[in-house]
Amino acid sequence: MLTDNFSQLFAKNSKDHELANNLWLEIFTKYSDSKRHYHTIDHLEAMISDLKNVKDKVNDWDTLLLAVFFHDIIYKAVSSTNEEDSAKIAKQRLTEAGYPIEKTEKCTRMILATKLHNLSEDNDTNFLIDVDLAILGKNEEEYRKYTEQIREEYNVYPDFIYNSGRKKVIQHLLRMEKIYKTEYFFEKYEKTARTNLVNELQELEN
Structure with a gap:
């Protein structure tokens, strides 16, 4: 299901199927790391399942989904910069994919917000930190x-x-x-x- 979600999401914004496949492989590999037990593909699936219940209240569904996919792409128990590192990867990959600059910036801000889970002025960000x-x-x-x-x-x-x-x-x-x-x-x-x-x-x- 997640593979289809990501493919459909990416197809809206880019015709580069090879890049889409490589990106999904990177995401899947990171979330399938043997050191992960909670921050896995199952975590992403649970988040998206919950978010579907509020889809009509979300302003930018695509960017919110991308933030979900990338928010824990870097996750190391011994690191205190997982969110910053994940946001950096998201910015690099979305820029490579030609995703709109302002939406890419929003995505990185959303990921950074999952560090402290404080109230945001942006409601999509609040949905991300809540579902996380x-x-x-x-x-x-x-x-x-x-x-x-x-x-x-x-x-x-x-x-x-x-x-x-x-x-x-x-x-x-x-x-x-x-x-x-x-x-x-x-x-x-x-x-x-x-x-x-x-x-x-x-x-x-x-």
């Missing part, structure tokens, strides 16, 4: 699977280091007035997300 955090509001079983996958991605760190960092992430999210910035995702996930985060925080502190 949608897993927080899923049921208990899905949330636990997510936490286990994240822990596996950070398995280079011993528990005392990982737990300290994870607690900071959770506390940052819980301090937000709203985890989800758009009405749709707030209504759908906010309450459950806060319950999941509080429960995880309690486990980490015990």
Whole structure:
């Protein structure tokens, strides 16, 4: 499904099929890296599935989709610049593909916004950061699977280091007035997300 989504998206903006195939191969390879357990192709599919429910509220659907595909193209547990590095790759690849400059710039800004998940003046960006955090509001079983996958991605760190960092992430999210910035995702996930985060925080502190 994702292959078709990407092919159709790219075909609207470029006739270079070889470039499209190479780009998709790069994206698929990065998200299929053996060190990834959560930030995988499945994560992209889940994001796009959720976003389809708000497609009529999105101003620039194509650019939002491209931001989804590229937002975690670089993901290393030991790096603090994943978002910046992913945005850089997106800008390079979309420029090579001849994607409009202003849309390319928007895409890179959207990707950078997934670093802190703060409220944006651009509603499409808010949809991206909300759907990136949608897993927080899923049921208990899905949330636990997510936490286990994240822990596996950070398995280079011993528990005392990982737990300290994870607690900071959770506390940052819980301090937000709203985890989800758009009405749709707030209504759908906010309450459950806060319950999941509080429960995880309690486990980490015990």
